[in-house]
Amino acid sequence: MRANRQIIATLFCLVSLFFLFEFTNIDIFVQNYFYDATTQKWLLSHQRGSWLDILFYTGIKKAIIVFGVLILFLYLYSFKNSAKILKEYQRRLLIVLLSLIIIPIFVGLLKAYSNVPCPCDFTYFGGDYPYIRVVDSMPQGIFKKFKCFPAGHASGGFALMSLFFLFKERKNRFIALSSAIIIGSSMGVYKMLIGHHYLSHTIITMILAWFLILVIYKIVK
Numbered sequence: 001m002r003a004n005r006q007i008i009a010t011l012f013c014l015v016s017l018f019f020l021f022e023f024t025n026i027d028i029f030v031q032n033y034f035y036d037a038t039t040q041k042w043l044l045s046h047q048r049g050s051w052l053d054i055l056f057y058t059g060i061k062k063a064i065i066v067f068g069v070l071i072l073f074l075y076l077y078s079f080k081n082s083a084k085i086l087k088e089y090q091r092r093l094l095i096v097l098l099s100l101i102i103i104p105i106f107v108g109l110l111k112a113y114s115n116v117p118c119p120c121d122f123t124y125f126g127g128d129y130p131y132i133r134v135v136d137s138m139p140q141g142i143f144k145k146f147k148c149f150p151a152g153h154a155s156g157g158f159a160l161m162s163l164f165f166l167f168k169e170r171k172n173r174f175i176a177l178s179s180a181i182i183i184g185s186s187m188g189v190y191k192m193l194i195g196h197h198y199l200s201h202t203i204i205t206m207i208l209a210w211f212l213i214l215v216i217y218k219i220v221k
Helices: 003-022 026-034 051-056 058-077 084-088 090-114 152-165 170-193 199-220
Strands: none
Touching (some): 003 026, 003 199, 026 170, 051 058, 051 170, 058 090, 058 152, 084 090, 090 152, 152 170, 152 199
């Protein structure tokens, strides 16, 4: 499938999933499995410095940043005459680099404007606010600015899906893609287990990330 068709298909999938989640209660249904109404606690609690925090939150974020710096170094080094092998991967490295920069920024901007509460904010899950989706109007009297949609934390992990375009062999491409999906999903699921995101937040971020990667690929290739 050519890039243009992939972009259109991904955009269609993104819009379809968005409206599916917006006009159904799938998010609440799934989130129920992660919340104990009796104890009013989530399946996991986020504790800074814990092994879960290091593995799925602060640690993985730092690892992705370090990886991004490495990609930047390789891209800049590829312009040296002695870097003959890297020159062949110059545009591929640029796709990965731009993806690691643009996707988290773009998702962050959406989070700032969507004004959607997290599960832990919802009264049903022990919070102080009603269930508000992207298409809903903010009820009068609520002045707090929410930044829960889409999933910003997982966006860095899903940006790694751009590694699909770094490799030439089909096998390596799909290993890279699968690994990135696992990393991004694990980051998203962790945030769901602590009550910071709904399922839709993670899935929309994944599809949006792939859409942006395809656009970047189309421009750079």
